[in-house]
Amino acid sequence: xxxxxxxxxxxxxxxxxxxETGLDTASVQFDKSFTDDLDIDSLSMMTIVVNAExxxxxxxxxxxxxxLKTVRDAVSFIAGAQV
Amino acid sequence: xTTIPQQRRTLTTTTGAAYSRIWGVGGYRPERVVTNxxxxxxxxxxxxxxxxxxxxxxxxxxxxxxxxxDMAAAAANEALRSAGLTASQISTVIVATVTHPYQxxxxxxxxxxxxxxxxxxxxxxxxxxxxxxxxxALANDMVRGGSAEFVLVIGVEKLSDFTDKTDRGSxxxxxxxxxxxxxxxxxxxxxxxxxxxxxxxxxxxxxxxxSWIEVRDxxxxxxxxxxxxxxVFRWAVTAMAxxxxxxxxxxxxxxxxxxxxxxxxxxxxxxxxxVKKLKLPDHVAVARDIAETGNTSAASIPLAxxxxxxxxxxxxxxxxxxxxFGAGLVYAAxxxxxx
Numbered sequence: 207x208x209x210x211x212x213x214x215x216x217x218x219x220x221x222x223x224x225x226e227t228g229l230d231t232a233s234v235q236f237d238k239s240f241t242d243d244l245d246i247d248s249l250s251m252m253t254i255v256v257n258a259e260x261x262x263x264x265x266x267x268x269x270x271x272x273x274l275k276t277v278r279d280a281v282s283f284i285a286g287a288q289v
Numbered sequence: 290x291t292t293i294p295q296q297r298r299t300l301t302t303t304t305g306a307a308y309s310r311i312w313g314v315g316g317y318r319p320e321r322v323v324t325n326x327x328x329x330x331x332x333x334x335x336x337x338x339x340x341x342x343x344x345x346x347x348x349x350x351x352x353x354x355x356x357x358x359d360m361a362a363a364a365a366n367e368a369l370r371s372a373g374l375t376a377s378q379i380s381t382v383i384v385a386t387v388t389h390p391y392q393x394x395x396x397x398x399x400x401x402x403x404x405x406x407x408x409x410x411x412x413x414x415x416x417x418x419x420x421x422x423x424x425x426a427l428a429n430d431m432v433r434g435g436s437a438e439f440v441l442v443i444g445v446e447k448l449s450d451f452t453d454k455t456d457r458g459s460x461x462x463x464x465x466x467x468x469x470x471x472x473x474x475x476x477x478x479x480x481x482x483x484x485x486x487x488x489x490x491x492x493x494x495x496x497x498x499x500s501w502i503e504v505r506d507x508x509x510x511x512x513x514x515x516x517x518x519x520x521v522f523r524w525a526v527t528a529m530a531x532x533x534x535x536x537x538x539x540x541x542x543x544x545x546x547x548x549x550x551x552x553x554x555x556x557x558x559x560x561x562x563x564v565k566k567l568k569l570p571d572h573v574a575v576a577r578d579i580a581e582t583g584n585t586s587a588a589s590i591p592l593a594x595x596x597x598x599x600x601x602x603x604x605x606x607x608x609x610x611x612x613x614f615g616a617g618l619v620y621a622a623x624x625x626x627x628x
């Protein structure tokens with residue numbers, strides 16, 4: 207897979223968040239916090255992580271998930287994990 | 290070097306029934322209904338939060354003097370009535386539980402004696418929320434192998450004794466109850482191949498907090514069962530769908546052939562995720578007993594089965610896919626013909 211830009215990852219992630227929560231894709235922005243701004247609970251977060259792994263072909267370990275506080279954290283991790 | 294005599298008798302062995310099936314199912318639900326509001330007296334949570342995270346509205350707690358053995362015997366007697374059998378016809382009693390509060394002896398011999406299945410083979414298995422499906426697998430192999438004719442498989446838990454009422458991550462999940470099935474001989478296949486296994490690397494994600502030795506030697510509270518909810522959720526929704534699908538494939542059954550899907554009642558959102566991943570058609574009835582029963586570990590599948598049969602949600606003689614998964618981590622899945 208060709209390396210994706212952060213903007214492309216953001217758009218893909220927004221689609222995953224929309225599918226899990228019904229939130230408008232436009233509301234998924236870099237500076238948003240998953241829990242505080244987007245009101246995503248821990249189980250939905252796990253579903254989003256699992257679907258992101260599948261979509262972007264990366265591995266996001268359990269221990270890493272708790273560090274993904276904002277959308278930017280997730281996009282940066284996925285960008286860095288691409289090979 | 291010693292030698293074996295050339296001319297010697299060979300061992301005589303047993304042969305069993307061609308196939309097995311579930312003859313009857315029974316359940317026991319303790320009387321006391323516990324609401325989310327009551328759970329929230331000990332944790333900083335709310336009815337809405339619990340419903341959103343788990344789908345649980347109420348659960349049942351056993352009375353203080355009501356034991357795992359009491360509940361198991363009640364469910365067993367229901368299963369006997371459902372199967373049209375008497376206790377004297379039961380040759381083996383398997384109790385799946387993780388909350389019988391004696392390290393030894395097991396609950397099964399006491400249950401056997403209590404219901405009148407005297408001298409039956411009787412033993413417990415520890416496979417947590419997958420215990421019932423492990424029991425069905427063993428029973429099927431025993432009936433077909435000729436070591437038993439009728440096997441009583443009981444899943445029973447008094448999780449309220451092993452729950453930390455102040456643990457926000459697990460206090461709202463667990464409930465008490467018992468479910469039982471009787472497996473016996475059949476002329477046509479009634480229990481498909483079991484797909485089962487374990488992943489011990491994740492043993493700490495659902496576990497008693499401390500060993501009994503640590504409790505004895507340290508200044509440690511009662512070692513309740515705790516759970517890493519999100520990690521277990523992730524494992525259940527990613528790893529268990531392929532196991533359930535493999536159970537279908539090995540039985541030669543397609544999702545559209547099913548009448549019911551009866552997964553362990555761990556969490557409504559795990560159930561929903563599995564239904565989605567397995568692409569189950571709308572006509573397949575899905576067990577959602579967790580809403581009113583909570584997560585009763587080994588008891589959840591037979592209790593849900595009984596509810597679906599009693600309510601008419603699933604037909605007698607219908608095909609059901611059942612899958613248990615939990616502490617260990619362990620799992621087992623099989624397709625069964627409902628009694």
